[in-house]
Amino acid sequence: MTKKKEHLDCLNTVKPVRDALDVISGKWKLLIIISISVGNCRFTDIQESIPGITPRALAKELKDLEHHMLIKRLIVESYPIKISYTLDDYAKSLTPVIDALKDWGINHQKKLDGNKLIDSKEISS
Amino acid sequence: MTKKKEHLDCLNTVKPVRDALDVISGKWKLLIIISISVGNCRFTDIQESIPGITPRALAKELKDLEHHMLIKRLIVESYPIKISYTLDDYAKSLTPVIDALKDWGINHQKKLDGNKLIDSKEISS
DNA sequence: CCGTATCCTGCACGATACTG
DNA sequence: CAGTATCGTGCAGGATACGG
Numbered sequence: 001m002t003k004k005k006e007h008l009d010c011l012n013t014v015k016p017v018r019d020a021l022d023v024i025s026g027k028w029k030l031l032i033i034i035s036i037s038v039g040n041c042r043f044t045d046i047q048e049s050i051p052g053i054t055p056r057a058l059a060k061e062l063k064d065l066e067h068h069m070l071i072k073r074l075i076v077e078s079y080p081i082k083i084s085y086t087l088d089d090y091a092k093s094l095t096p097v098i099d100a101l102k103d104w105g106i107n108h109q110k111k112l113d114g115n116k117l118i119d120s121k122e123i124s125s
Numbered sequence: 126m127t128k129k130k131e132h133l134d135c136l137n138t139v140k141p142v143r144d145a146l147d148v149i150s151g152k153w154k155l156l157i158i159i160s161i162s163v164g165n166c167r168f169t170d171i172q173e174s175i176p177g178i179t180p181r182a183l184a185k186e187l188k189d190l191e192h193h194m195l196i197k198r199l200i201v202e203s204y205p206i207k208i209s210y211t212l213d214d215y216a217k218s219l220t221p222v223i224d225a226l227k228d229w230g231i232n233h234q235k236k237l238d239g240n241k242l243i244d245s246k247e248i249s250s
Numbered sequence: 251c252c253g254t255a256t257c258c259t260g261c262a263c264g265a266t267a268c269t270g
Numbered sequence: 271c272a273g274t275a276t277c278g279t280g281c282a283g284g285a286t287a288c289g290g
Contacts, residue, residue, distance in 0.1 A: 007159070007160075007163050007174070010159040010162070010163060011159070013155075013159070013223065013227050014155050014156060014159065015230070016226070016227045016228075016229075016230025016231045016233075016234060017155060017223060017226045017227050017230055018155070018230070019230040019233060019234055020226040020227070020229045020230035020233065021146070021149070021150050021226065023233065024146070025146050025150045026262085026263095027262085027263075028263095030138075030139050030142060030143070031139060034132070034135040034136070034138070034139065035132075037135065038132050038135060042271080042272085043271070043272045043273070044271060044272070047272095049132070052264095054263085054264065054265075054266090055272075055273060055274085056263085056264080056265090056273090056274080056275090057262095057263065057264075058272095058273090059272080059273055059274080060262095060263090068233070068237075069236065069240070080271065081270085081271070081272070082271070082272090083271080083272065083273090090236070093229065093232065094229065096225045096228075096229070097225045097226055097229045098138065098142060099225075100221045100222045100224075100225040100226075101141070101142045101145040101146065101222055101225075102138050102141045102142050102145070103141075103221075104141075104145045104218065104219065104221070104222045105140070105141025105142055105143070105144040105145035106141040107218065108141075108144060108145065108148065108193070109141060109144055111194065111215070151282085151283095152282085152283070153283095167251080167252090168251070168252050168253070169251060169252075172252095177284095179283085179284065179285075179286090180252075180253060180254085181253085181254080181255090181283085181284080181285090182282095182283065182284075183253090184252080184253055184254080185282095185283090205251065205252095206251070206252070206290085207251075207252090208251085208252065208253090
């Protein structure tokens with residue numbers, strides 16, 4: 001059956017897509033990457049730059065991101081202990097993914113907005 | 126400050142990215158899109174093509190996907206009622222997104238596998 | 251055949267307090 | 271400063287049964 005083969009090919013797509021989604025989805029991951037990318041490298045700095053995040057959440061997400069090799073954790077001073085988080089070069093490989101998601105998200109939002117305008121002509125600024 | 130501006134630009138990225146993730150993340154959405162894309166168009170067919178999915182889950186996801194204009198729901202016969210689900214042309218716009226995620230996911234898995242080998246060597250030594 | 255209706259469970263995520 | 275430790279909660283998703 002050709003259908004079965006096609007189905008299998010598609011499942012070969014689903015797995016890596018899910019792997020990728022696991023890495024970048026979630027409430028904080030992108031925000032943390034962004035915060036580090038603009039120069040925040042200390043735990044407390046990152047925490048203060050992301051309204052609403054708790055130290056528990058930040059610690060967990062930082063570990064995840066480090067495990068996925070998207071950020072690096074460096075001890076820069078042992079007493080008093082100081083840590084520096086930086087983006088790994090590997091994080092750059094995410095650029096096409098982020099861009100594709102961003103472009104589609106913008107376009108999709110426009111499409112949804114267009115639909116809303118049909119219902120109500122209110123435009124919020 | 127230029128930092129503040131950069132930070133703002135990045136937040137302008139986060140929102141559409143999250144919008145996009147909301148649409149395609151989740152346990153079943155991609156599988157359903159795939160199932161329909163290979164020719165399954167009846168509720169029961171789709172259900173049987175995706176091992177483990179319950180009617181409740183399928184119904185919910187189909188509604189979401191329809192709301193996001195990725196699939197179309199057509200009543201093809203009123204008694205006994207028969208429904209046909211098809212991919213909306215708009216779903217094609219997701220292709221670059223899926224491809225980017227897939228490529229990155231494949232590459233990332235390779236990278237993790239490579240690292241595992243290093244880790245296990247370090248541990249065993 | 252195409253779904254709803256109930257009920258249930260796990261886990262992502264939060265609040266708050268505390269420590270080397 | 272850079273995190274843990276505890277405790278708590280909401281909600282995505284599951285099991286099972288039933289209805290038009």
